[in-house]
Amino acid sequence: MNKALILRHKKENLKKCSLKGLEKDSRFIFLTYPKDTLPDLSDYLLLKVDGEKELSVEDSNKKIFLIDSTWRYLDKILKTISQNIQTRSLPKNFVTAYPRVQTGCIDEERGLASIEALYISFFLTKKDYKGLLDNFYWKEKFLELNRVRLS
Numbered sequence: 001m002n003k004a005l006i007l008r009h010k011k012e013n014l015k016k017c018s019l020k021g022l023e024k025d026s027r028f029i030f031l032t033y034p035k036d037t038l039p040d041l042s043d044y045l046l047l048k049v050d051g052e053k054e055l056s057v058e059d060s061n062k063k064i065f066l067i068d069s070t071w072r073y074l075d076k077i078l079k080t081i082s083q084n085i086q087t088r089s090l091p092k093n094f095v096t097a098y099p100r101v102q103t104g105c106i107d108e109e110r111g112l113a114s115i116e117a118l119y120i121s122f123f124l125t126k127k128d129y130k131g132l133l134d135n136f137y138w139k140e141k142f143l144e145l146n147r148v149r150l151s
Contacts (some may be wrong), residue, residue, distance in 0.1 A: 002063055002127065004118065005044060006030045009077065018098065018115035019068055021135035027128065028050035033069070033077050041083045042064060048078075048119055051089035059088060060125045068114045090120050094149055097142035116142055123150060 003026075014020060023030050026065050031038065036056060044065040045055065065085070067077055090112070096111035112120070122129035127134050133139040143150065 003027060003029050004064040004066065004122075004127075005039070005041075005111075006114075006118075007033050007036075007065070007067050007069075007077065009033050009036070009067075009073045010035060010095045012068055012070070017068065017108050018113040018136055019118070022115075022132070023112075025131075028138070031071075033067075034080070038081065038083070041085045044085060046081070047090065047121055048087045049089055050112075051087035053088060054091050055088035055121055055124050057124065057126055060127070062086075062125075064118070064125070065122050066118055066121075067113060071111070076147065088121075090117060090124075091149070094120055095145050097138035097145055111140075120150075121148075 006028055007021075008017075008030060009020070024029055029039075043063050045059055045062045045065075047055070067074060069077055083103045094116070096112045096116055098116065105127065113136070116134065119132045119142075121127075121131055122132060133142065136142065
């Protein structure tokens, strides 16, 4: 199975985590930073705001690697990923429904919640995205804001 890898920072607030409920989903492997060791990442694409190129259906044969963290910890985590991994960004026309409280996001309007980024990446690469948003409080708003892009 083509499981997506989620590296979650140990200080991620699980009460507010948009990925809550997916930990037991067979489509994912959840690891905790810095406790867990990363597997070989050669078959993965790391989702980044400034990825090498945009994720597309051409990337369907690759696995998704997502870092679930606040923007404050992201650079530190990225520096520990020593493996040479390809990166992809999501198309810039997607917008978040998640209300931002923190600052420091690279692009406040485009700073997607982890579940939104995961959903978009599965949609673009033709992976099974059914049920991913089921526990996301802003599901309907997100789908409406991105209706044209997700059709």
